[in-house]
């Protein structure tokens with residue numbers, strides 16, 4: 001995993017992970033995303049899903065931007081009437097995971113290496129067609145990055161990632 | 175069965191009655207007709223405006239002067255978009271207004287129906303919160319929540335978009351008093367340990383300054399702050415919007431700070447060893463260049479809005495709570511301080527750098543405003559528009575009591591002055607209300623002369639007519655080699671005749687000798703609105719001035735001899 005070449009140019013703003021517990025109502029996502037865009041934060045991934053109690057939703061957001069402003073962004077999110085709480089998990093001991101689906105277009109007789117990499121990463125083949133195959137992998141976002149990079153030379157035709165899911169460990173609230 | 179239920183529109187009006195609403199400022203249209211119709215059977219009075227922006231500023235002026243929310247009712251599409259400036263103005267200055275907009279029928283939402291605008295979408299960034307009501311039965315809950323949100327915590331505008339079928343359809347839902355807003359928590363008292371720490375800081379300070387902002391006005395902290403200042407013997411400075419929270423004739427009051435604040439207020443801020451913001455937000459008009467702002471002073475920040483902490487200035491101590499409650503808790507913990515030297519120094523500055531203007535020669539705005547201060551004697555509610563006249567009014571009108579000074583600070587909205595005075599007069603029938611406006615800004619909402627005239631509302635409008643967008647001309651003179659680009663208001667109407675065309679009483683002041691006589695007549699005139707046009711010298715500048723983004727050290731107390739660099743600060 002050490003030989004991964006970064007995809008992006010080196011100068012990138014650090015990535016942060018924020019979780020929000022919000023009212024499950026129309027418009028909430030817009031209000032939340034406006035806070036990010038106004039402070040020039042780019043949302044990298046966003047997962048919205050129902051919370052255990054149906055009137056609430058969870059949002060897990062990874063974003064990049066100036067770390068000095070992040071605290072402000074979190075406070076401005078918390079201030080929204082529809083946000084019950086907002087937590088910055090950057091540097092937290094939280095459990096994180098993500099799922100990716102990769103479609104590789106390659107003839108049957110050229111798949112040996114691909115399958116070796118997949119096995120090493122504990123990825124599953126979920127579709128095995130004549131011209132293409134789909135791999136499913138889950139784990140940390142970094143692992144998914146590395147896996148994708150390794151397979152890139154074989155021709156990744158499509159990539160779909162779920163975005164990061166996160167839960168605080170122990171008694172801490174997500 | 176259904177006939178027994180009120181329509182959504184009727185229910186909405188009943189909800190407003192339950193909230194104690196006296197007036198609705200608005201203008202109708204197709205989509206709002208069910209609600210306007212219901213209004214006919216209500217004791218709430220409709221104030222029909224001439225432009226929806228005017229309605230928002232009236233509601234805002236009503237709200238700021240009374241502390242009670244102001245209500246606006248307009249139609250969909252252009253009616254609603256005309257309220258955007260007013261929503262923004264109210265948001266920037268934390269004014270509680272409720273704007274109800276009609277909307278196309280719900281099945282047509284998103285289909286470019288006639289006069290359909292995505293109003294909740296357009297207004298997200300300029301509201302504290304908003305609703306698109308999809309079901310008539312949601313009306314009682316939405317209305318209660320809207321009032322709760324608009325008026326509590328850090329107040330602000332709430333928009334309610336009501337599709338026509340929702341206003342027309344039956345509403346069987348009962349009224350509700352409860353609100354269930356799990357994401358909305360309002361701070362009240364500050365944490366005891368924070369207040370103890372603040373007291374420790376204050377008790378050690380040799381040169382403290384209390385910096386009073388709009389939050390102090392909103393929380394009604396006047397008495398508490400005055401007591402604290404007297405106990406600490408600490409000078410008080412205010413922001414533009416903090417004016418009136420502490421009587422400006424109080425000997426400890428140094429007036430307004432910031433870009434066009436008094437030199438003595440700014441010098442005190444620059445030299446203090448402790449500055450405590452009471453409901454201020456360290457606006458760039460206040461701090462100037464941040465790296466030079468109060469570099470050696472302990473900074474305490476009291477605010478009801480947690481997201482203000484560290485936004486501009488990293489405080490040494492932040493106290494999250496209501497300004498009045500925090501100060502009341504603080505008072506018993508502070509000791510009488512020995513600040514005699516410090517106060518003497520402030521007084522020396524006060525003597526050395528007084529606000530000044532020329533009384534000879536042409537008519538000066540400052541002279542007129544100085545006299546207006548004397549004639550109104552702190553009894554009147556003053557509202558202003560935006561520009562030079564606003565800054566001169568802030569300098570020369572010493573506001574004696576809370577909620578007697580209304581100005582568009584954060585947004586700097588031209589057109590605010592006159593309608594906000596109308597709203598303030600409706601909310602305060604027993605008070606004199608004056609607005610001070612420029613010839614430019616007045617023309618943005620002058621159509622509301624009709625609104626005031628119809629109701630024989632005795633609000634008074636002082637137009638400082640310099641035939642320029644004066645503040646713009648001043649910047650062009652000072653920073654752009656006097657290259658005047660779009661600042662000459664050639665083509666202005668005769669404002670006396672304009673007022674008269676509406677049947678409004680009007681006077682003109684041409685010479686210094688006219689000032690007192692005319693202001694007194696206007697002040698006494700109660701038969702309806704009136705206008706005083708002061709034809710002032712065309713080219714005059716507001717001083718002191720700290721150029722945007724500069725520090726107090728660069729403050730200009732008079733016109734500089736040499737050309738200045740273009741300011742680096744925000745605007």
Ligand SMILES: Cc1ncc(C[n+]2csc(CCOP(=O)(O)OP(=O)(O)O)c2C)c(N)n1
Nearest residue numbers: 561562563588612613614615642643644645
């Ligand atoms: C709606 C709006 N447009 C533009 C401005 C920018 N602006 C600030 S002060 C000013 C000049 C105001 O002129 P006037 O109303 O005549 O008042 P004066 O400065 O001459 O006292 C302008 C154009 C503004 N604040 N608001």
